[in-house]
Amino acid sequence: MTTELPADFAGKPLIACPTCDTLHVEPSVPTNHAACCRRCGRVLAAPRENAVRNVLALAVTSTILMTGAVFFPFIELQAAGLHNRASVLDAAMAFSQGIMAPLAIAVAFLIILIPTARLVAIIYTLLPLVQKRQPYRFAAHAFRLAERLRPWSMAEIFVLGVAVALVKVAGLATVSLGPAFWAFAVLVVVNVLQDNTMCRYTIWKSLETTRR
Amino acid sequence: MPVYNMEIPGNDAALISAQRAGLVACSHCGRVYPPGTESCGRCGSGLDPDGRKSLQGVWAWLAAGILVYLPANIYPMLRTNTLLDSSESTIVGGAIELFHHGAYAVAAIVFVASILIPIGKFLAIGYLAMSLGRRSRMSVHHRHMLFEVVEFIGRWSMIDVFVVAILSALVHLGSVANVNPGIAAVSFALSVAFTMLSAQSLDPRLIWDADEEDR
Numbered sequence: 542m543t544t545e546l547p548a549d550f551a552g553k554p555l556i557a558c559p560t561c562d563t564l565h566v567e568p569s570v571p572t573n574h575a576a577c578c579r580r581c582g583r584v585l586a587a588p589r590e591n592a593v594r595n596v597l598a599l600a601v602t603s604t605i606l607m608t609g610a611v612f613f614p615f616i617e618l619q620a621a622g623l624h625n626r627a628s629v630l631d632a633a634m635a636f637s638q639g640i641m642a643p644l645a646i647a648v649a650f651l652i653i654l655i656p657t658a659r660l661v662a663i664i665y666t667l668l669p670l671v672q673k674r675q676p677y678r679f680a681a682h683a684f685r686l687a688e689r690l691r692p693w694s695m696a697e698i699f700v701l702g703v704a705v706a707l708v709k710v711a712g713l714a715t716v717s718l719g720p721a722f723w724a725f726a727v728l729v730v731v732n733v734l735q736d737n738t739m740c741r742y743t744i745w746k747s748l749e750t751t752r753r
Numbered sequence: 754m755p756v757y758n759m760e761i762p763g764n765d766a767a768l769i770s771a772q773r774a775g776l777v778a779c780s781h782c783g784r785v786y787p788p789g790t791e792s793c794g795r796c797g798s799g800l801d802p803d804g805r806k807s808l809q810g811v812w813a814w815l816a817a818g819i820l821v822y823l824p825a826n827i828y829p830m831l832r833t834n835t836l837l838d839s840s841e842s843t844i845v846g847g848a849i850e851l852f853h854h855g856a857y858a859v860a861a862i863v864f865v866a867s868i869l870i871p872i873g874k875f876l877a878i879g880y881l882a883m884s885l886g887r888r889s890r891m892s893v894h895h896r897h898m899l900f901e902v903v904e905f906i907g908r909w910s911m912i913d914v915f916v917v918a919i920l921s922a923l924v925h926l927g928s929v930a931n932v933n934p935g936i937a938a939v940s941f942a943l944s945v946a947f948t949m950l951s952a953q954s955l956d957p958r959l960i961w962d963a964d965e966e967d968r
Contacts, residue, residue: 555785557761557771557778560897561961562804564769564776564785566760576758579896580768581961585783587754618923620930627922635921636934644939647946648918651911681797685781692904692949694913701862702915708859709851710924711915745782749795 542576557581573741586742597667606728611653613721616703622715629653629721632699653697656732659694662687663735666744674722676748684744691736697729770962777804780956806956811882814951819875822944829935831917834927843937844868848921867913867941868925870906874948878955884960893964897957906951910945914950 549608550678554567558578568586570576575587589595617626636642662683669676677683703725707716761768771778776785777800779793792799801807810927827840842850844867851860884896891899917938924932 553762555771555776556783557785557900559778559780559783560957561964562770562772562778562958563961564762564771564774566762568757568759570757573754576757576759579759579761580964581894585759586757601936616919616923618926620926623926623929625923625925627919631922632915632918635918636938641934641939644914644934644942647942648914652915681795685796685798688781692953693907695908695915698909698912699915701909702912703863703919705859705912706916706919706923708856709920712854714926715925716923725936738928742782745795 550598556585558585574590586740588740588743589738592738592740593667593747594671594734596739597664597671599731599738600660600667603731603735604608604657604733606724607653607660609659609724610721610728613724614719615725616707616719616723617717618710618714621719626719629699629725636710641703651693652699653708655690656694656696656728659687659690670744681748684748688741694732696725696732700729770958772958772962773802777801780806780958801956805962806954808882808885808955808959810954811878811951814947814954815875815878815882818944818947818951821825821940821947822871822875823943825937825941828937828940830913830937830941831920832933832935833924834931834933841935844941863913863916866910869911871944871948874903874907874910874952878948878951881955881960886963890962893961896960899956900952900955900960907945907949907952910948911942914942914945 555564556567557564558581559585560576561581563578563580564586565579568576570586570588572588572590576585577583578585613630614626615628615632618624629652630649633652634645636645636648665677666680666684666687669680700722703722710716762774771785775788777790778785778787779796779798781798781799782793782796784795786800788804789802790800826844828843830844830847831834832841833839839914843869844863847866848860848864851863881896881900884891891895917934920932921934924930
């Protein structure tokens with residue numbers, strides 16, 4: 542069943558809420574205002590001042606932290622004169638023996654590769670926008686990929702997992718945290734900031750209007 | 754943050770969905786197109802022909818998720834070898850062990866993340882998918898809230914897999930103590946991934962369609 546659109550609005554550009562499909566007139570939201578769906582209340586657009594530049598800066602910060610998190614020692618264990626140290630990569634590779642090998646690859650993706658891929662894609666999309674130039678080729682693809690991968694980027698869950706693991710071995714041995722752990726912990730905070738600052742709608746629109 | 758007043762097409766207060774107006778909308782960026790358009794010109798995502806994702810994917814991923822959750826609970830998640838003995842613990846066993854050690858908070862995290870959340874998710878997705886297109890005791894707003902909670906919380910179940918990974922990487926102290934992962938880690942990780950995919954294939958617009966029909 543279709544209803545005709547009211548005649549007085551024919552021709553105005555429309556958008557639909559991605560959550561509940563309700564039609565709205567395409568908004569031009571002033572900065573620091575939030576536009577919410579009239580039916581379900583989803584925030585459709587919330588542009589902030591200098592948001593694109595800030596997101597880019599946060600993404601670069603995350604990339605530096607991620608590099609540190611992967612290469613510095615992560616966690617160290619001492620018991621009865623023996624000690625063992627593990628990096629983030631070792632944690633992923635814990636499953637690498639026997640038939641569990643695919644899980645090792647999956648864990649490496651969830652905690653290192655997917656978060657890194659998202660960062661690279663976001664930097665690739667936003668850098669030209671900040672420089673007020675035309676977006677790079679496939680920028681829309683890159684940004685869509687970054688959005689698709691969002692639920693699969695599990696760095697913050699990994700950090701909480703470390704905390705749980707520490708409690709489990711606390712009675713057995715002395716555990717000390719390396720610089721990589723702190724890099725990872727800060728990374729989680731920066732990621733939250735980044736996701737909250739980014740207004741997807743604004744980015745999609747500016748990608749569209751600056752395309753050749 | 755001040756609220757910007759969204760304008761709707763038409764002067765009366767009736768909200769119209771894109772589907773009712775004979776349009777298909779992009780579920781990523783919200784652009785609308787005439788029916789028959791295959792992909793979004795703004796963000797490049799594929800558009801569903803009738804403006805809604807089908808339910809098949811939801812049921813298929815959910816069934817797969819429940820299926821692999823069973824072996825995850827039967828087989829051992831961790832194998833621990835110390836000087837004196839060796840032991841294997843399942844998901845539930847690991848939580849109970851923590852509880853006996855007095856680590857109540859951590860036992861609770863493990864229990865919630867690997868038992869309550871997965872089972873709650875199966876039930877919630879099943880209920881949401883069944884209640885589509887029917888009258889339900891839960892209002893549309895509440896059902897949507899349930900959906901958001903399921904989508905937000907689902908990923909956190911993966912914590913148990915990471916705990917096993919960290920323990921296995923860390924506790925390698927020659928003959929004194931060794932921890933190795935058990936096969937249940939694989940099926941548990943698969944179960945979490947499948948249920949995440951199931952929740953992602955559930956189109957929230959289908960939930961909101963019920964709101965439209967009430968008018």
